[in-house]
Amino acid sequence: MALSTQLHVVTGKGGTGKTTVAAALAMSLAGKGKKVLLCEVEGRQGIAQLFDVPPLPYEERKIAVGRGGGEVFALAIDPEAALLEYLSMYYRLGRAGKALDRFGIIDFATTIAPGVRDVLLTGKVYEAARRRDDNGFTYDAVIMDAPPTGRITRFLNVNSEVAGLAKVGPIRRQADSIMQMMRSPETHVHLVTVLEEMPVQETIDGIAELQSARLPVGQVILNLVRPSLLAVGTREALEAGSLGPAKVAKSLAKASLDGAAASALIAGGSAHLERQRLQAGQREILEDCGRPLVELPLLSDGIDLGALFDLAERLGGPE
Template sequence: MALSTQLHVVTGKGGTGKTTVAAALAMALAAKGKKVLLCEVEGRQGIAQLFDVPPLPYEERQIAVGLGGGEVYALAIDPESALLEYLAMYYRLGRAGKALERFGIIDFATTIAPGVRDVLLTGKVYEAAGRRSGDGLTYDAVIMDAPPTGRITRFLNVNAEVAGLAKVGPIRRQADSIMEMMRSSATHVHLVTVLEEMPVQETIDGIAELESARLPVGHVILNLVRPSLMSDGTREALQSGSLKPAKVAASLARSSVTKAAAPALIAGGEANLERHRLQDEQREILQDCGRPLIELPSLRDGIDLGALFELADQLRDLA
């Protein structure tokens, strides 16, 4: 497949904010005037919640406009709808496909052959990435909010998943075409993590697995990075142990905070220092992973459309 549409696959351990990052990346691309399709494949309706729109059907719908005039469309892909569309497109089954749905054949097929399910999900992304409108491609970029890191290589490596099921025929040809797209230079698999031991280790393992399967690893995105809450002088005083309760209490005397809060404030400051020490430790580990890093801050007021614009600005290098 001659692919000029960029495909960004966003994965990460559960709880690291991969859906938020995928949505922010879509807004970053739209800020450059691009037309973007943002897809999800896990049935969680996370995109609809982020953009505060009704639950997404199996239909591409515009959900946002970027600051640069680009457009963000969204699609919730489910295997049942994808299979019916596949049958209609390649076998012209039409109403017969609907009859198969009533008889439960779709659940049967995707249960006995889970690899087929992934071919259907990734196949829809493949179709959208290669679709043409007029003289050009329909979308400048497609972003997939993909399964977690622990399952991403198996999900994307559809050739291996269907090898024992279909050695020839349309499913195999579809899998081969998908793998050509997945290994294209226009595809980037980005891994989202937070600066904690387990997610970082899963990210490093995920990079190794993706590279072993010859799947193109893009950036590692450090999400929810906690900002420092104290000045350099306060940090140095805490580290040296020179910041005593009496000194803090004297400072509090000039404010409305009671002097009795001094020990708790020092303990909170020490806990903050420890959290940053652990963050720095995990960041150093990731700096050796061989992939470029991008940091996104933890936003105090949570995630809404305004926050997505803010995060999108941090992701402009990816776009």
């Protein structure tokens, strides 16, 4: 029997587009008729910007409907609000908790004890993933737009973070319950990367750290992949060095274009070819990481709701 609904944690080095991928995954699952909660924990309001909605409060709001009729709800998790909710739930402080907030004690607590902050953030995700209604779990899937790869293992491995702070009591029990969910078969940690040396190496290191902490690694998403823009004949001619300015200028003249651009076009084509070689080399490295690879293209027109639908179809989405 499942301990919770499916939890998909999406991480990646800064600049790789992990928030976009998390949103596309949510739309993909909604396209299959699923009810999805998309959470962010870094306070950047990236989800609101992607879906072009007002900044998200600390409450679950519907922000989109998938092509298959499923719904996407969103939640921006604030650690201070989560702590007030936690104090009300476990200690029934109510107004007293809000008084603590006015004195700045909540900010003090989450600053001096980062492990407690992470328990609060992941604890809210835990509550949403385990929440039930008359039809079973409230959500078919919960997707977390998580911190970057460099600190994802520490963020998810809340047991080790609170070990020195709470040996017993509600916080420790909460951490134990969270870890049970994080290591369950219903959880998948997906890593987003671009095909460049530093992000790829950070992805490989992240996989090793997650596996060492017994956290379940899902897919590796290769984002912003640049498509080949050269025809086979043009590519082969560039590689062989047989495509000179005179030949290109002649072709340009036939099309009533300025032949003076021939050298610049050859240089641009050569740079594009080199970029494709670099992508292919990094892709080969990732093929040995032992995890499924999924490719998403670079969309030249930027990201809007239509682009999210396009990426969602390409992503497919885990069942």
